[in-house]
Amino acid sequence: MATTVRRTVLTLPAAPVGPANPLPPLRRLADPHSVDERTRRELPREMVRQIDYEPLRTLLPVRILDGYGRDRTPTAIDALVIENDQLRATVLPGFGGRVHSLHHKTTGRELLYRNPVLQPADFALNGAWYSGGIEWNIGATGHGALSVAPLHAAVVPAPDGGEMIRLWEWERLRDLPFQIDLWLPADSAFLHVGVRVRNPHERAVPLYWWSNTAVEEHPSTRILAPADEAWHFGYERTLRRVPVPDYRGEDRTYPLRSEHPADYFYEVPAPARKWIAALGGDGHGLVQTSTDTLRGRKLFLWGSGRAGRRWQRWLTEPDTVGYAEIQAGLARTQLERVRLEEGAELSWLECYGPLAGEAGTVHGANWAAAVAEVESRLAAALPREAVEAAYRDWLPHADSEPVRTLAVGSGWGALEVLRSGAKLPGTPFVESTLGEEQAPWRELLTTGAVPEPRRVAPPGPSLVSPHWRDMLETAPADPLTEYHLGVAQWHAGDLAQAVRSWERGLALAPSRWPLLRCLAVADEESGHEQRAADRYLEAFEDLLQERRDDGETWTAATASLGREAIESLLHAGRAADARSVWARLRPPVQRRGRFRLLHARLLLAEGLREEARAVFDAGFEVADLHEGAEILGEVWAAVSDDPLPERYDYRMRPETP
Template sequence: MSRVRIESLSLPKADIGPVNPLPPVAGPPATPYRLSIEELPAAVVRNAGHGTPRTLLPYLTQDGYSRSRAPGELATVVLDNGVLRATFVPELGGRLWSLVDLREDRELLYRNPVWQPANLALRNAWFAGGVEWNIGTRGHSPTTCAPLHAALLTGPGGAPMLRMWEYERLRGAVFQVDAWLPDGADALRVHVRIRATAPDPTFMYWWSNTAVPEDVRVLAPADRAFCTSYDGTIRARPVPVQDGVDRSYPLRNEHAADYFFDTAGVARPWIVALDERGNGLAQTSTARLVGRKLFVWGTSTGGRHWADWLSPGNAGYAEIQAGLAATQYEHLPMPAGASWSWLETYGPVTVDPAVAHGDWAAAVSHVDGQLAAAVPPARLDAELAEAVALADAPPAERVWSGSGWGALERHRRGAGWCDETGTPFGDDTLGPEQRPWLAVLAGGALAPADPAIPPASYVGGAGSEPDWAARLAADTGWLAAYHRGVLAHQQGDGETAAREYAASVAAAESAWAVRGLGLLAAADGRAGEAADLLVRAYRSARWCRQLAAEAGEALLAADRAAECLAHLDAAPTGVREHGRIRLLTVRAALAAGQPDRARSILSDGLEVADLREGETSLDGLWRAAFPDRPVPPEYDFRMH
């Protein structure tokens, strides 16, 4: 019989820390890839050419964590039907943390024994392991290290169901993840629904990312893949053998790589990861979730370092992924008011190991037949229809609260903005981040605020910027002018942004508005002016490590390395000793002709907790400082 219970998970845990108070107006994280258009289907090229948001606002960056871990707990929701046990963590993006085959006491996922954020997500903080739900735009979701609303209700066949949902602010979409274990079933069911609530068409992205042990073979119903290898290209290649190596085995890949299997025309897409005995995990879905991908870290020093960085002291992992499009470079056009649903399943699979590890075509055919017999496509379609029929069923018992942004959106747009019956956004979820904006929606002004304190939150996204700017138009305070500047900045209207930032500074100077002027100057190529403005901004907020780094970067860009060193040396101890600031100090020392100082910092040990995926600053600086010495493994994060 299927049951549900609320538990907690004890493990070494890092603190997520405070968000970066500086709005990310510069745009989403850059990718090192370019598309090899001549080798890719026209639809992939078309979908990769549109839909990338200008910035990640209104989200703020989550970069306040460190690599210090202490005993901690995570609240979990556990589904158990006597065959499988699925453990979810609503407070961390609804992550499916663990899926255990109880008959053999076998973990089907890669379950990370620690919780350690690292800089791989759109908002920076991300963690490895389990199954992650990614929505909005290319990359790990803005909600991956944020809580989702979660509640219990009765699912298909009377099984207990866990529902998790949130309002995604970039796209103006409400998404929900409904999970249940039917009595006696050997596969977890996950129904996903995305509803476009904004009045205009949008672009959509979704990938479900599953971490699995890397000593496996990964199979999918395809004979070619669109491959990236972190060398700046993506191209179509046959699978599984490339350059004489069977790439379907993660541990046979030297470098980090993505393999997007070409599953076009497959009626029921799937992907499996099988160990040497033919045991493993199968992920299947209804037809809408067409994409399938294998990601590997590779066996190089840099790849091994990344795997250990994300799961310290433990075995490495690979990822098998499933998405709405053929590749993760694509955004699909989604009409206003559209609702997209699909059903995914996650469960154990056992096949003949000789077949599983033999000829690719024979192995794919064997697995396909076994999956079709176990869960026929027609049954999946019928179960999807059942799930859709229950998608608006009211939750019975709330077990976790997400953000208050969905409730604020209702206040902005009115009760008809979205059917909240199955995904309620109650006013009890409105908190300090939303309260200032409630007054604006009521026709008032932003409350008077101290310009020395950064704003707690920002608005915009999903095309709402003109509405918010209009609602703030009559407010003459410094804070309203600053927010109007940010709203214009995120839309690419530099002239209006500069005017509003200047008006904010005239009303009451703040580091935040001066910073905005500095970023605009940098974007216009006025490097010296940008450096002066950003240094001026930092002097009003010397506690702000991120602003210290921006000012230092601007000084280096203006070829003022000695001044950059003096700027960094004058910072408070807590700022000066942060890994990012020490990294910047090494760069400045080399640029200022002080290689001995750079060598001293590198030799003493330099750890940058939020080193970005694909970033090669540490090994590059080591080679610049010590051209005759090999890069130490602890500084080698090279992915190619």
């Protein structure tokens, strides 16, 4: 059959992603992938330079997605299918362009871990993420901020004259447009993926990219890559060079032979072909290979310990198979960023397909022989020269204009193109995609002023890049402009000027709580705990007076501000004021798992240890529990001397003696 592209609809049990948190994410990022100074002194200089290269301070201008729960209902999800005689790939344009399934028709095998549910969890940089398939991570260390966001999608001509799917968006953390082209050459058993990132700015920009593939994990699953060493990173925040495959008495290329979650970044020699494979006990599985630009390869494993198994169940349904992740990136490790020069672009080609090796050799004790077996099978199925040739054939088509629209992403790229006049052939960011969130910024661009809101509502998203900050600085200084200007100044690291802008806006603001909340965060950052608590209390009072309805936006604002206010008041030792905020939260908010945990902390602060223990005994689930978070264990230790119950055990690092 000829390669075809078509739309379809999948029905999956899904929990809605929910509304974005309307409070701008001002706090410094707590990076679980940072390393201490002693570790840094032992790393190669190039690696340290790239680790230090412009790490994110905050998530601005992106908003946090924490409004989801854990109640799943059958949900229709738009999907795109690209198919030939050998493969069928199913792509979800509304969820970051993820490849949900890669089905090998010849053998009837699913090559990926295909999650049977869509359950958001707090693993992405900005919150909501879900496991499974192949995801595309751009921006900064971790799962990208577009994990559950819609991308633009269209049909474009493929290099072989057929059709391919193009996905594209404007990544806002680094202000970079990117595209992903997926096609199946005629009679090929390999999905081809061309990726291009462009820098339209007059300055160099840090670039981070990792393609993340989830594969089924069984006791016999082995991960192979052309490396004899790896950089091991655990949640103890240490990065050390270790041998492959054996480390501390176990063969770590079998994910279930490790107890705790860990990353293994393989030290692939520069001349070596770049690939990574996950093969089962029969020698069959998936291989990923690429052009050499995508130099890094990684294994992430959950391990066989209680917490790792718990996380696996949390992300899917009980009794479903687990998964490991094989990944490919631009640097050796995910702690690093590479430099994309002004006006430059970077592109590469990735290929995903089935691989079958001789099982005895693949799983033999001779690591070199196992790697050579995969190398030879890959060379027969898809020679290295063929990948390079496919990349060269694709490049002239990267600028081809779409011929049929399949899905629509956000309007942020259209706004940036309107502002800058950037020419980005092949990825049209058209004005028709501009929406309500972009409307005030389009008016600022055309009139030089931020428009007055047409209704009372929480402020919309702020823009923080230098050109928008410059426009805000010259706009009429009304309270809403001062609010957005302060957010942009805060993002730029000008904290004192941000505070002055917020204070100026506060003097005349009809809506005081957004500015008070920003000032409270600034007080916390500068160590003024009591003043921060005062401002949070005043902000919460003002929000309750201004709130207009029980709609999604106001409910999200009240819950988010209430939670921050209670935490600030508890930190300041003001349990009575924290109780007053708690009492005015709506019962549905109080019943959320995150707030049940917060209530246990409040009860502890009030000296009611048995009542706090009763909250745990009654049971709750914190839907937005963050990857690596240890708060459940910490609060449990304060309410009970008993061991942490399994249902609350999400610890991702070994216990210290």
